Amino acid sequence: MKVWAVANQKGGVGKTTTAVSLAGLLSNRGRRVLVVDLDPHGSLTSYFGLDPESIEPSVYDLFKNRGDRDAVLPVLRETNIEGLSVLPASTALATLDRQLGTRSGMGLVVQRSMAAVADRFDYAFIDCPRCWGC
Numbered sequence: 001m002k003v004w005a006v007a008n009q010k011g012g013v014g015k016t017t018t019a020v021s022l023a024g025l026l027s028n029r030g031r032r033v034l035v036v037d038l039d040p041h042g043s044l045t046s047y048f049g050l051d052p053e054s055i056e057p058s059v060y061d062l063f064k065n066r067g068d069r070d071a072v073l074p075v076l077r078e079t080n081i082e083g084l085s086v087l088p089a090s091t092a093l094a095t096l097d098r099q100l101g102t103r104s105g106m107g108l109v110v111q112r113s114m115a116a117v118a119d120r121f122d123y124a125f126i127d128c129p130r131c132w133g134c
C-alpha cells in the first residue's frame with residue numbers, strides 16, 4: 001500500500017478536495033483506496049455522508065488504542081463508491097492533545113494503523129488538518 005499524506009500549513013487550500021479527488025480517480029480505475037480523516041472538522045468524513053459529531057468508532061479510537069491492529073478494522077467503513085473506504089474523523093479529535101498528548105507511544109499511531117490495513121488497499125490518502133500552531 002502506498003500512503004500519501006495531504007498536508008499544508010494553511011487552511012482552505014484544497015487538502016481535502018485533493019485527497020477526495022485522487023482517491024476517487026484511483027478507485028474509478030479499479031484500485032482499492034483508503035482515505036483517512038485526521039481533521040477534527042471532519043469535512044472529508046462529511047463528504048461521504050457520515051456525521052463527525054456523532055460517529056463512533058472513529059480515528060479518535062485509533063489513538064485511544066495506540067494504533068493496536070485489532071482496533072483499526074472496526075473503524076473502517078466502505079463508502080458508496082466502489083473500492084473506496086474511509087477511516088472517519090470525529091470532533092473528539094480536537095481534544096486529542098489534551099486527553100492523550102502526554103501518553104507514550106502516540107507518535108506511531110498512524111503508522112501502526114496503516115500497517116494494519118496495508119494488505120487491504122493499494123493506496124491510502126491521509127487528509128491532515130491545517131497547522132493551528134503555525
Ligand SMILES: Nc1ncnc2c1ncn2[C@@H]1O[C@H](COP(=O)(O)OP(=O)(O)OP(=O)(O)O)[C@@H](O)[C@H]1O
Pocket residue numbers: 010011012013014015016017018039043129130
Ligand atoms: N482546485 C480548486 N479550484 C477551485 N476551488 C477549489 C479547488 N480545490 C478546492 N477548492 C475549494 O476550496 C475550498 C477549500 O477546499 P478544501 O476544503 O479542500 O481545503 P482544505 O485545505 O482541506 O481546508 P481546511 O484547512 O479547512 O481543511 C472548498 O470550497 C473547495 O471546494
Ligand SMILES: [Mg+2]
Pocket residue numbers: 015016017039043044127128
Ligand atoms: Mg480539509
